[in-house]
Amino acid sequence: MKKFVRTRGSRPQSPQPPPLPALAKTNGHANGVGGARRDDQHSTLSRYWSGSEECGAGAGVRAGAGPPLWEDPDFPPARALPDKRRAAAVQWRRPYELCANPTFFGEEVAGEAEAESAAGAAGAGCQDEIGADRWRVEADGAGVLSCGALWRACAALCGTPRLLARVAPPQSFRVGYCGLFRFRFWVWSEWREVRVDDRLPTRAGRLLGSRAVARADFTLPLLEKAYAKLYGSYPAVRDAALWQALQDASGGVVQSFPLQPPAALTFHVLNSAVPRSTLLVATAAHQPKHTPRLGLIGGHPYCVSGLARVRAEAEAEAGAEAGALVRLRAAAGGAWRGAWGPPSAELAALAAADRDLLAAGPDEFWSAHTMSFAEFSARFARLELVHVGPDDWLREPALRTRRPWRAVLARRRWRRGYNAGGPSDAPTARANPHFHVQVTGSRKCHVVVAVSQQYWPERARRLHAVGFAVYELPPGAAPRDRARAPLDVTHECRAREVATFFTLPAGRYVVVPHTRPAHTDAAFLLRILTDESSAVWELNDDNALLRDLWREVSVDPAAVPPEVRHVADKMLASLKPDQRESIDAEQLRALLRRHWRALLPARPSRELCRALVALRDAALSGRLPAHELPALAALLAYWRPALTRGRACGGAVSAYGTRALLRAAGVAASNKVVECVVLRFARGLRLPPDAALLALARLHLAHERYRSLDTKMKSNPLSLEEMILMTIYS
The missing domain is CATH 3.90.70.10 (Cysteine proteinases)
Structure with a gap:
């Protein structure tokens, strides 16, 4: 009649996560809120509390009482509820003023000894009925300050208790209690700890936030307060989206x-x-x-x-x-x-x-x-x-029956003039960051690509329109020789994160994150998840001199072109008697200004001449040997075509073409070096010829310094890239 097909996997066990570090303990008498009516006269809560020294910092001590419970100086009621008219009718009460035996995630019983053992069980309570009720609200349990997205996200994540235990680490109202609770939220690639006191907004003894079905459990109201602090106030999270709360609580x-x-x-x-x-x-x-x-x-x-x-x-x-x-x-x-x-x-x-x-x-x-x-x-x-990424897959036993993702993360930034090339239809799109994805094997690979722009929850800022394009590389093509049209998985919108889930057959692909419009400075986080064997890396170049013409001429003087040799002979002939051995930077500048049209695209600057002298000044004399002039002329003549090609109005080239310019001049540079060149020498979106000449001279100088240091030391503590960055940015 009917056919049923289903596959199942085993559910292997996973070791327990490490417990949260315990607070340092001091003893004192517990106080309520000053002047507030006590509603817990029959509470079994211990009249003593233990906490760290920070719990009492900045709080006054009432006469005849012990240290007061901690009050959060960074999130006072005036900030939590900016509306003064609404705040006037709100009373801030602690859980033990609202309930005889308040509990928190990790403790389910009232006894002191049992509470200590329960506080160490990281999230085990989520799997029973009481544990599930802590994340469910009453039928009328959504108060005027309730964040519906947060309690819905926590309820949805209840099936993964270890992930919830990371957001709300097990804490106690009996062991180490001092009025302070800690929570963690995922904010742009890192888990941020948020500390709050346990004063909750109430009216007529009833919570104004979310009220859980398990009325004695205050995990959700306190988590809601921490979430409100993360975003600045309770009204700021009132209309939060479910996807936003899911990401903040899971990090996925x-x-x-x-x-x-x-x-x-x-x-x-x-x-x-x-x-x-x-x-x-x-x-x-x-x-x-x-x-x-x-x-x-x-x-x-x-x-x-x-x-x-x-x-x-x-x-x-x-x-x-x-x-x-x-x-x-x-x-x-x-x-x-x-x-x-x-x-x-x-x-x-x-x-x-x-x-x-x-x-x-x-x-x-x-x-x-x-x-x-x-x-x-x-x-x-x-x-x-x-x-959910592979680290969390290992953390959560409930996910072990599912196939894990492989993850690659990259934190980068778009910089104006360097790699903020804009969408795929922009003329500068090829300058955007490129990430190569190689899918191997016979089966199709499921891929998740997500681009998240940097954001600050506590600051309301207008988001940029961000996205990415996926290109397929033809067989045998170089990584940057991508197809003109992207695949139809391209996605873009104005959001803090843009993500797409799709499948790719075996092959080579390029993922290009971008902003709209172009020339937008912003930091971004790229996450690429795959479920099949694949390799993901950022396209980059090695730092190298593709052609060291100065050394070629030193070995073989005939390598100087005849027309350049003619100019060099004129320069040597014009030297004064006291300049026949060596010349300084000012004298070199005077020589080049007479013959610059044959060697340079622009008049030489004083800074350029100093950099050229430093190329062959190992003795730090400030002078260039005169016999090096033919090699110098050959080098400048070699650079000239690269600097004149693609020149726009004003004689400058586009800053986005810096990498191509350097390669045409015989220099291969890494992404970091190209970014540093643009940052140091570009003027807006243009790279003037004199600045490009100086950048090439500094790059050659950095390579020369590194070679010299490498020959003098057995183990060079600096990498070539570090030496280049130090030389360029000085």
Whole structure:
């Protein structure tokens, strides 16, 4: 009748993560908020607290009392609620003033001894019912200051307790309590610690933020306060997006897109993402009033944890998604009661063997929240994909049954005049950073590319339009000889991160991050995830002199072209008797100014002549041997065509063509060196001829210094690039 196909992997064990470092302990008497009415007269909370010295720093001590609980000087109530009219009606209470036995992530019991052991269990409570309730809010538990995106993100990540334990490390109201709590959020490639006190906004003894189903647990309200501090205030996170909270709490690459026709595209995304280390969070659509209530709660997140197919022969020609089943986990409550949900005729019609195959684990079955793919497409409005990197895959045992991603990260910046070339249709697009991706093997490779521009959560700044283009390299082509038109996976928008999930066959590709418009200075983070054997690296050049003409002439004087030899003889003949042995920089400048049209694209500057003298002044005499003039003339004549090619108005070349100019003049330079040359010598978007000449002289001088230092020392502490950067930027 029906055929069911599904593969399962094993669930290997993973070692426990290292515990959070304990706070240094001092003893004192616990105080409440000064002048506040105590609502916990029967609380079993210890009247003593232990904490670090910083907990009492900057706080006064009331007469007849011990050290007060810590109050955050960086996030006072006036900053948390900038609206003075709203803030006037808010009372700031600590959890033990609202509840007899407040708890936090990692502790579930009231006893002192049991609390100590529970505080060391990093996130184990998330797997039981109490642990799940801490991330779910009451039916009316979203207060006026609630951040809906944050509690929805935490509820969606409840199936990965180790990841949640990193955001909200296990802490206690009994062991080491001093009123201070620490949290971590992912902010542009690093985990930032946020410390807050436990004073929470209330009105009439009721929290104004999110209130968890587990009323005694204050993990979510305190996490919400830390999130508000990260972004500046409670109103700043009131309307945060779910994808933003998911990224801040997981550190993964997050893709967000609406579930719109065609359905085949949605099925392709699910089919590709479910087996991999990617969390899928679907948001239920708000159904019209006349629609029968089938258990789903509009706006709530549901985690897609499986995809299978029960296909009849008549459905074989209806498409790949025909007969597909989607397994969901109700992250924040609400069970599906439609077709394929328990109890249903469709589920009862399955053979016992097929129902056994639907089991996801010893205590979890597909029948808990299962629906057809057609129902899924109709009942859900949005889908977030959280691509989890390999480090977090190792950290989280719940992800071990999924295929891990391989990750490459690069923190770079677009610099005006150097590599801020703009979108693919801009004339300077080839100056953008290039990253080579080589896919090997016979199977197609799933790839995630994400470009994140630098942002500051606490500062509201206008974001740039950023994106990337993916080009396929023809067989045998050089890495920079990419095709003219990018592949259709190119993506661009005005957001803090742009990400795309696609597949590539075996071959060579180039990923080019860019900004729109061109000439935009900004830092960016590039993340490339692949699931097959692949190699990713940034295109770069080695620092080298492709042709050291000065040394060639020193070995073979005949290497000087006849027309250049004629100019050099004129220069030698014009020397005064006291200049026949050597000349200084001013005398060299006077000689070159008489014959510059044959050797240089512009009149020589004093700084250029000093750099040319330094090329052959090992004794630091400040003078150039006169017999070196033919070699110098040959070198300048060799540079001249490179400096005159591609000249624009005003005689300057585009700063974006610096790399090509240097290569034409016989110098190969790394990305860092080219950037330093532009930073040091470019004037806006132009590189004047005199500045280009000076840059070439400094590059040759750096190579000469490095060779000299390398021959004198057995182990040179400096690299060639370091020597070049020191010479150029001096």
